[in-house]
Structure formats: C-alpha cells, structure tokens
Amino acid sequence: MEKTEKIAQFSEILRKAKKIAVLSGAGMSTESGIPDFRSSNGLYSYTSEEVFDLGNFLRKPESFYEIIAPLYDSIMKSEPNAGHLALHELEEKYGKSVVVATQNIDGLHQKAGSRIVHELHGGMLSLTCQKCGGQVPASALDAQLRSGKVVRHEPTCMGVMKPDIVFYGEMLPQDALMSSYKAMTQADLVLVLGTSLAVYPAAGLPTERSRDAELVIINRTATPLDGEATLVFHESIGEILPAAVKGI
Ligand SMILES: NC(=O)c1ccc[n+]([C@@H]2O[C@H](COP(=O)([O-])OP(=O)(O)OC[C@H]3O[C@@H](n4cnc5c(N)ncnc54)[C@H](O)[C@@H]3O)[C@@H](O)[C@H]2O)c1
Ligand SMILES: [Zn+2]
Secondary structure, three states: OOHHHHHHHHHHHHHHOOEEEEEEOHHHOHHHOOOOOOOOOOOOOOOHHHHOEHHHHHHOHHHHHHHHHHHHHHHHHOOOOHHHHHHHHHHHOOOOEEEEEEOOOOOHHHHHOOOEEEEOOEEEEEEEEOOOOOEEEHHHHHHHHHHOOOOEOOOOOOOEEEEEEOOEOOOOOHHHHHHHHHHHHHOOEEEEEOOOOOOOOHHHHHHHOOOOOEEEEEOOOOOOOHHHOOEEEOOOHHHHHHHHHHOO
16 A cells, blocks of 8 residues: 555544554654664663663662663753654644553653653653652752763762662553553554554553554554554654644
C-alpha cells in the first residue's frame, strides 16, 4: 500500500476513535533531541538494562551519574516535538479521550499539554536520598546532575541521591500500571509509539486491548506486535502522526 493511502487510512481510524490509549517509548522523544538506547546512534553503547540496573547503581553510582549527565542535559533542553503535539491535538481539537502510558522519564507529554499521562518508569524531575528518604526536585540539584559526579544529599546527610526513575529490579508504580491496563482494555484504538516492546510489563500493555480495538504501531524498527496491528509504520512518529491527525 502506498504511504499516502496508509496515512489516509490512519486518519480514518483516528476519526472514528473515541477512546485512545497510547503506549510510548524512547522513540517518541528522539525527535526532541533525547537519544534512545536501542538505536545505533543511541546514547553511547549502553543499553537501558545496564544503565538503569538497581544493583549496578547501588554498587557504582559514579558510573550511573557519569552516563546520565548528558541524558539529563538533553532532557532539560528538550521541547515536545510534532508527535507529542499531535497527540495533544487529538484531545484538544478533536475531543478524543486520550490516555498516555509512557516509558519515558522526560516529562514531554505533560509539557505538550496531554492531560492524562501515566509514567510507568517514573520521572527524572525529582530524586530521593537513599539514606534518609528525603525527596529533592532535580532543579535544586541541577549543577550536581550536570557535573557527572555522584549526587549527594548535601549539606545534610550526604546520602547518595537516586533519581525517581524505576530501575530494573524495582517495582513499577502500581497505580500508573493499573490505570494504564484499564485504559488499554477500554480503548477502541491503541497507539504504540516509539517503543521496541522489549521491556515488560510495559510491553504487555497493548495486548490487553479489547478484541474489537484497532492497533496502530509507529516504530522505526519491527516490534513483536507488528503482525497483529491494523497498520504499522516503520517510520518517524514526527512525520506520520501529525500527517494522520491533519487528515482527520
Ligand atoms: N526520552 C526518555 O525519557 C528516555 C530516553 C532513553 C531511555 N529511556 C528509558 O529507557 C527505557 C528503554 O529505552 P530504549 O531506548 O531501549 O527504548 P525502546 O525499547 O522503547 O526503543 C525505542 C524504539 O523507538 C524507535 N524509534 C526511535 N526514534 C524513532 C522515531 N523518531 N520515530 C519512530 N520510532 C523511533 C527505535 O527504532 C526503537 O525501536 C525507556 O523505557 C525509558 O525508561 C527514556
Ligand atoms: Zn538524606
């Protein structure tokens, strides 16, 4: 099928949809200048499993902070891209119910104005002290986060601070996960955007959709659910999604 025809079909699916549940991953934000971990031009040569492993963090927080400094910097500099804005337009201009379940820690869906965003892997915008449990906004630790050195709870207990991101080996926030499950079961359209669907339990969310729900995937590389989808675009979210929304 030709691309324009496929986009027109996508527009038609969007037009009919009333309740949309979205699962987004790092690919949603690459066009905002935040690298993902899996693409060849991703952040260094690390995988997210290595960087966000709780054991690695507790053993060697200095390695974590060295790697995370450029990611933190790109998150701080970033703005929502055309894909984030198109999702917001679906609720704002077209009156759709849109629930976003995101694996991203960058806060860009919220910045774009999306009303309901469940952060399955937490967020980068606050940190918690591993010694006393004190929580501090990232903005108060900005210089330390940029330095690439271990961030400590200064000047009080000097405990190591850990960003409020869900690490491998930690539980996902259960309320965010349950609300996302519910949105997937109730949706008449599920959108999978910029995720390789490799990390569970988030990757399992789209399989909770109802039998009659449409599934549309936009991801540059193949995903395990491609065979089940109504439409699959192995292309850029920033190109395809706004074009489809425009055609509603
Ligand atoms: N922006 C962020 O907040 C951010 C960035 C990197 C990593 N992380 C964390 O690490 C975890 C896993 O990261 P990951 O990189 O392995 O993510 P992932 O497994 O979700 O993979 C990203 C996918 O997006 C695709 N992609 C990249 N740019 C795209 C674009 N413009 N349009 C369409 N598809 C595109 C890639 O082909 C890849 O398959 C995340 O779930 C998150 O917790 C978050
Ligand atoms: Zn402390």
